[in-house]
Amino acid sequence: MAKNRVKKQHKKLGKSPGSMIYTGEKSTKKLFIEVFDYNAEKCIEKELTSIQDAFDFKLSNSVTWININGLNHVEDIEKLGNHYNLHPLVLEDIVSISQRPKIDEYDDYLFVVLKMLSVDETDSIVSEQVSFVLGKGYVLSFQESEGDVFDAVRERIRQGKGRARTMQADYLLYILMDAIVDHYFTIIEALGEKIEDYEDSIFSGLASKTINKDIQDLKREILRVRRAIFPLREVISRIEKHESTLILKKTKTFYRDIYDHLIQVSENIDIYREMIWSLMDMYMTTISNKMNEVMKVLTIMASIFIPLTFIAGIYGMNFDYIPELHYKYSYFILWGVMIAMFVGMLYYFKKKKWL
Incomplete structure (x- = not known):
């Protein structure tokens, strides 16, 4: 033009x-x-x-x-x-x-x-x-x-x-x-x-x-x-x-x-x-709101998996003596704790209306 x-x-x-x-x-x-x-x-x-x-x-x-x-x-x-x-x-x-x-x-x-x-x-x-x-x-x-x-x-x-x-x-x-x-x-x-x-x-x-x-x-x-x-x-x-x-x-x-x-x-x-x-x-x-929604989801996912990653990191260390490793039901107890933490955090986020 x-x-x-x-x-x-x-x-x-x-x-x-x-x-x-x-x-x-x-x-x-x-x-x-x-x-x-x-x-x-x-x-x-x-x-x-x-x-x-x-x-x-x-x-x-x-x-x-x-x-x-x-x-x-x-x-x-x-x-x-x-x-x-x-x-x-x-x-x-x-x-x-x-x-x-x-x-x-x-x-x-x-x-x-x-x-x-x-x-x-x-x-x-x-x-x-x-x-x-x-x-x-x-x-x-x-x-x-x-x-x-x-x-x-x-x-x-x-x-x-x-x-x-x-x-x-x-x-x-x-x-x-x-x-x-x-x-x-x-x-x-x-x-x-x-x-x-x-x-x-x-x-x-x-x-x-x-x-x-x-x-x-x-x-x-x-x-x-x-x-x-x-x-x-x-x-x-x-x-x-x-x-x-x-x-x-x-x-x-x-x-x-x-x-x-x-x-x-x-x-x-x-x-x-x-x-x-x-x-x-x-x-x-609108673009900013969409970006905020994406960031909120990513932040919630990160918040949920940070403690789970922390627990998995502790029990993934190569030390010879970790008492819980030799317990018969340690694996299932760890899974139970991790699932309980996952559900608990979802409930907390829902209650705060973050989800």
């Missing part, structure tokens, strides 16, 4: 500010462009074959959402950015996927970066950078590859459900960001289930040999989720305080709802961080 991060950083070393260098690893076979152009009366949904086809929607009187999948198509993204007069640093940040969630304010548009989280087939958390540009009457979104959490948004626009078709572009940005933040709860739930599973396995004594590594991996996942979510609170706060015609006053109330959700998610993450440390302590305590 560290090597991959270094490689991504090396791609931009020595480049001038504003250079568009795609730093990701994912790639799509072709550039995917979808457009939703709508108002209260109509909705046009199109899948475009070239980036030039998206240029005409800039002059539309309705709300336009242009979604781009495939950040490796740098030239096409640059063409779209130039058409919408995006700053070169904005275009650079769009294709540089190591960005921290943030918001940049420009005269004619807002640039927002956040992380979209999902769980893959191996139950690992995958983070994908999503960038939004909010302008007068339009929202541009940029993703690394196909697959997102916006299906419900698309359906609401198609069917005209809720406020989506009657509101402006600032509300479109809200519902897109809200879809991403709502999906964070799915991630939190997945993390909680993992922690519960590890707790159960540790308590039941059925923990796998790799439980220590698994807990460390889970801790890193939680930290990665935390880094993706915590800065987003500042982004929402700045949107609420932003004073321009791009964000209407009546829409800021909806953004406040996203902030409330982020607080709730953040609190859960903090709880899970504490639980992870507790899991590690619990595992180490």
Whole structure:
């Protein structure tokens, strides 16, 4: 993982500010462009074959959402950015996927970066950078590859459900960001289930040999989720305080709802961080208790056999004159004494609740 991060950083070393260098690893076979152009009366949904086809929607009187999948198509993204007069640093940040969630304010548009989280087939958390540009009457979104959490948004626009078709572009940005933040709860739930599973396995004594590594991996996942979510609170706060015609006053109330959700998610993450440390302590305590049990058994066995070994050692000495050796029943008496000592010590340990 560290090597991959270094490689991504090396791609931009020595480049001038504003250079568009795609730093990701994912790639799509072709550039995917979808457009939703709508108002209260109509909705046009199109899948475009070239980036030039998206240029005409800039002059539309309705709300336009242009979604781009495939950040490796740098030239096409640059063409779209130039058409919408995006700053070169904005275009650079769009294709540089190591960005921290943030918001940049420009005269004619807002640039927002956040992380979209999902769980893959191996139950690992995958983070994908999503960038939004909010302008007068339009929202541009940029993703690394196909697959997102916006299906419900698309359906609401198609069917005209809720406020989506009657509101402006600032509300479109809200519902897109809200879809991403709502999906964070799915991630939190997945993390909680993992922690519960590890707790159960540790308590039941059925923990796998790799439980220590698994807990460390889970801790890193939680930290990665935390880094993706915590800065987003500042982004929402700045949107609420932003004073321009791009964000209407009546829409800021909806953004406040996203902030409330982020607080709730953040609190859960903090709880899970504490639980992870507790899991590690619990595992180490379990290992220590097992070791103590083993040591207790070995100590009791040693305590029982020390006096028996002492007696056997005395009568095993090679002296000529040991009176008891010549007695007819010495052997049986010695066995009786040793068995009596064995049983007596077991009874004593049991009474002391050491067994």
